[in-house]
Amino acid sequence: MKNSDLKLNANTLIYNITLIIFMLMTIYKYQYGCICLQRFNVILCTLCVIISYVLSKVAHLDEIRHENTLNINSMQGLDYGSAMAYSYYYGYLRIILPSTGSLNKGLVEKLENIEDNHNIKISVHKLFILIPSSSYIPPDLKEASYQWMEGAMNSEEEERNRAGIKRRTYHNTVYKIYPNGQKLKTIPLYIMVEGATPLLTFHEVQKHAHNETDIYKKYGKEIILKFYEKLKELISNDTECADLCELIYYNDYDNGTKVNVAKVILSRLSQIQKMNSENFNNN
């Protein structure tokens, strides 16, 4: 059913109900015509108006909800979120994650090289990708973590010739995380993590007054959720990438305060470690 049909139906329903109540009132008045009923009429009439108003509000809310799901899911992949997921997957993740035989090192080899060169242990051999529902990711994750995190080192650069750009380079960043933010007493954890860059681009688009800005703002949350869902599907379908990255979709503004991204990552780490030890015990 189309939106306009829905609205028409709701309006017809309200009109009919009002009409029936007025008819009943009129019949009642003619049969038992006494003066005390006139005051009763006023009360009934007011009540009628209130009921109609509430009904129309409810119908309208319903319509908005309907519109939301209708727009994004009926686009058969033409929506912004799905499109961002496909270009991020083919334009970036498929390039940096899997190893292509002897030609390019995969993510695991790059992580192992960092461990050897710096004599550290990286907690999980995966690339953690942050997908905050507000779409904003700061240039340095230190800012989003109340200083619990700091950039430690970059992975070696990987070169690819791509769309005419000769030896384009790609690299990722390993961060230190200090559990509880205590830099003096605790040993930091090491983890390779970054934000999903298309989200930042989407955030930038929304900051400017283009024709589409209002609609992007209105559907921002849905677009990002769609991006996450599509990306998750693409990665879990791909045996070469499924074990190499970990998507973290989270609400980065809880009750108006900025969530500490280090805590979000640490809680995912403990989930992974718990799952690994359960698998280990079962084997």
Ligand SMILES: *[C@@H]1O[C@H](CO)[C@@H](O)[C@H](O)[C@H]1NC(C)=O
């Ligand atoms: C923006 O919208 C207006 C009114 O709908 C239209 O006239 C104009 O061409 C649009 N501009 C762009 C850049 O699409």
Ligand SMILES: *[C@@H]1O[C@H](CO)[C@@H](O)[C@H](O)[C@H]1NC(C)=O
């Ligand atoms: C992922 O795999 C499922 C099951 O094989 C398939 O239905 C779905 O279309 C695939 N998704 C993508 C995005 O390729």
Ligand SMILES: *[C@@H]1O[C@H](CO)[C@@H](O)[C@H](O)[C@H]1NC(C)=O
């Ligand atoms: C957010 O606010 C709600 C209600 O005011 C409260 O129940 C909830 O605990 C708050 N969440 C956080 C993380 O403070």
